[in-house]
Amino acid sequence: MHKFLPVLTLAAIIGCRSQPDPPPGEGRLPPAGAAIVMIGPPIGDPHWPAIVGGARRFLSNYPGVRLEVWNLAAADPAEFRKLVQSAKRRQPAAVILYVTNMPNFVAEARGLASAGPRIVTIGLRLDLDVFGHVEVGLADAAGVLGQNLANIAPGRRTYVLLHANGGSPLASQMYLRFNSAALEQSGIVRLTERNVVDARASERELVAAMLAQFPSSALVVTLEPSLWLSRPPEELLGRQRRFATIGAPPTLWGELRSGRAAALVGALDGEIGAQAAELALEAVLDIRREVRTASVRCELVTPETLDDFARRYAESAGLNVAALLPDRQTTRPSQPN
Structure with a gap:
């Protein structure tokens, strides 16, 4: 079953605040205990x-x-x-x-x-x-990822896509937002895509099949990060390919710093x-x-912006x-x- 991080409906978006505003009625004190x-x-x-x-x-x-x-x-x-x-x-x-x-x-x-x-x-x-x-804002995050494909894709500027369109209203929104933004990008080509919904193969098997069909693909894009959290990405990607995904938890920072991840989009x-x-x-x-x-x-995180993002994330x-x-x-x- 395909899972989406809650955070991370993630739908209407406003800027994150470094400190939450005091609640209305700030002068009132909560009861002890x-x-x-x-x-x-x-x-x-x-x-x-x-x-x-x-x-x-x-x-x-x-x-x-x-x-x-x-x-x-x-x-x-x-x-x-x-x-x-x-x-x-x-x-x-x-x-x-x-x-x-x-x-x-x-x-x-x-x-x-x-x-x-x-x-x-x-x-x-x-x-x-x-x-x-x-x-x-995961739906908006998908749009951010699509908008930046041409900037983050290495080398040959080709990619394959794994998604879950139809799996839930949120998954469909994310796919549509990504598509709308990605199709406006010039200089980058989507070679193929796979939908995990009702697929008889696992996410890992679906990506492996796409890469076997298109070994020249430079980038694997997923609209949620579970595939990259379960096992080392290099086992699936080999030495040259990179991945980009939605979600930027600390467990993926090492992949971004090493260059294995081209970009993350997260809150x-x-x-x-x-x-x-x-x-x-x-x-x-x-x-x-x-x-x-x-x-x-959510915001785009690249190897160049990781240190600043990590500092603010920790704060x-x-x-x-x-x-x-x-x-x-x-x-x-x-x-x-």
């Missing part, structure tokens, strides 16, 4: 450490608020149901949900919302009554967590009733760059007591 629970995916999601860091950074200005971070032990409804039951017993003022396959868990999330806590979601919009939602993940925490704090303070959506934009998470690198991360699964 007010709890916000943050439920995330199983440990290993490359965006999660910075998202949590951004939430902690924002809430550090409100010492009376306690943030509890829980991770699914596995990505299945039974595990999510356990955390929902724990949240009902804990009765927090707000719950932040960041679960990449959240559409499978909507029924359980509705049960949580009916129990009292206000819900803030990150990523895909769900058929769920929520207090707030954080979107990540400052700490801003996602900070925006979610701001919405959750509004729930704690009970300062509004209407649903509010916050949006985080958004309240961490240093070294702590975010794959061999330095020490995040461990957390569960309710």
